[in-house]
Amino acid sequence: NAGVTQTPKFRVLKTGQSMTLLCAQDMNHEYMYWYRQDPGMGLRLIHYSVGEGTTAKGEVPDGYNVSRLKKQNFLLGLESAAPSQTSVYFCASSYTGRDSPLHFGNGTRLTVT
Amino acid sequence: AQSVTQLGSHVSVSEGALVLLRCNYSSSVPPYLFWYVQYPNQGLQLLLKYTSAATLVKGINGFEAEFKKSETSFHLTKPSAHMSDAAEYFCAVKGGGFKTIFGAGTRLFVKA
Numbered sequence: 001n002a003g004v005t006q007t008p009k010f011r012v013l014k015t016g017q018s019m020t021l022l023c024a025q026d027m028n029h030e031y032m033y034w035y036r037q038d039p040g041m042g043l044r045l046i047h048y049s050v051g052e053g054t055t056a057k058g059e060v061p062d063g064y065n066v067s068r069l070k071k072q073n074f075l076l077g078l079e080s081a082a083p084s085q086t087s088v089y090f091c092a093s094s095y096t097g098r099d100s101p102l103h104f105g106n107g108t109r110l111t112v113t
Numbered sequence: 114a115q116s117v118t119q120l121g122s123h124v125s126v127s128e129g130a131l132v133l134l135r136c137n138y139s140s141s142v143p144p145y146l147f148w149y150v151q152y153p154n155q156g157l158q159l160l161l162k163y164t165s166a167a168t169l170v171k172g173i174n175g176f177e178a179e180f181k182k183s184e185t186s187f188h189l190t191k192p193s194a195h196m197s198d199a200a201e202y203f204c205a206v207k208g209g210g211f212k213t214i215f216g217a218g219t220r221l222f223v224k225a
Contacts, residue, residue, distance in 0.1 A: 004156070031211060040122060042203060042215040043157075050211055058212065090156055098145050098207055099164040104156030 002026050006091050006105035013081045013112045021076040021108050023091030031094045032074040033058075033102065034066060036087040043090065049074055050096075081112045115140045115208040119216035127224045132176075132191040134219050136204030139185065145207040146187045148178055151218075152200050160202070163187060174198070199223045 007022045025032065030051050035043040045058030047066040055066045063085060065077045074093075078085060088109050092102040120135040138144055145164050149157040161172025168180045174197075178189045187204060204216040 033213075035215075040217055042117075042217040045212055045214075048211060092156075098209075099162065101147055101159040101162055102149075102157070102213055104158070106154070106156045 004103050004105035006108050010109050017081050018079050023074045025093040029093035030096050033092045034076045035090045038087050083112045086112045115206045115214045117204050117206050117216035119204050119219050121219055123220050125222040126194045129193050132194045134189040134202050136187045137185050138206045140208050142209045147205040148189050149203045150200050194223050196223050
């Protein structure tokens with residue numbers, strides 16, 4: 001049982017380049033989330049999805065886009081990377097209940113130069 | 114709206130000493146509260162959760178937390194620290210919607 005899998009684990013981009021981060025979960029969770037983690041700021045929600053074909057903005061959505069074409073996958077795109085997007089990105093998923101905790105992937109460390 | 118404040122970005126204890134990590138929350142609805150732990154180069158893992166049943170919640174690895182509505186607190190404790198407890202700990206709150214809001218985290222150091 002793989003849980004939540006993120007690819008790639010590391011990536012270095014130049015300013016203005018684009019990339020897509022992939023997240024896959026095998027737990028049949030309805031909800032999926034993308035967070036970024038920066039020192040001293042905890043985790044901040046970028047975008048989330050409450051089901052296949054639906055997405056919504058979180059706290060810090062600017063500069064990012066997402067898609068959820070299949071229930072098990074949630075993609076995060078950076079169209080034109082900026083140094084301010086240097087961060088560790090985490091994907092998470094959960095069941096629908098309010099008491100359901102998040103299940104996290106191991107993260108993608110992105111550096112934008 | 115919900116928010117979480119974790120007091121102390123770094124806490125250092127000796128092995129065998131009490132661990133106390135502080136968390137205060139704000140929520141416009143009865144909250145569901147969580148503590149997660151993050152080891153280096155890994156994602157977050159659930160330690161324990163409060164979901165309006167018992168106010169004293171026991172989690173994995175000997176940790177527990179007490180929900181105090183009057184103080185809007187959900188502090189995490191462990192009677193005796195172990196070297197393997199060194200990690201970063203995050204308090205989180207869920208209000209009425211889909212989102213989980215995290216505190217800034219507290220890094221726990223354990224001295225031999």
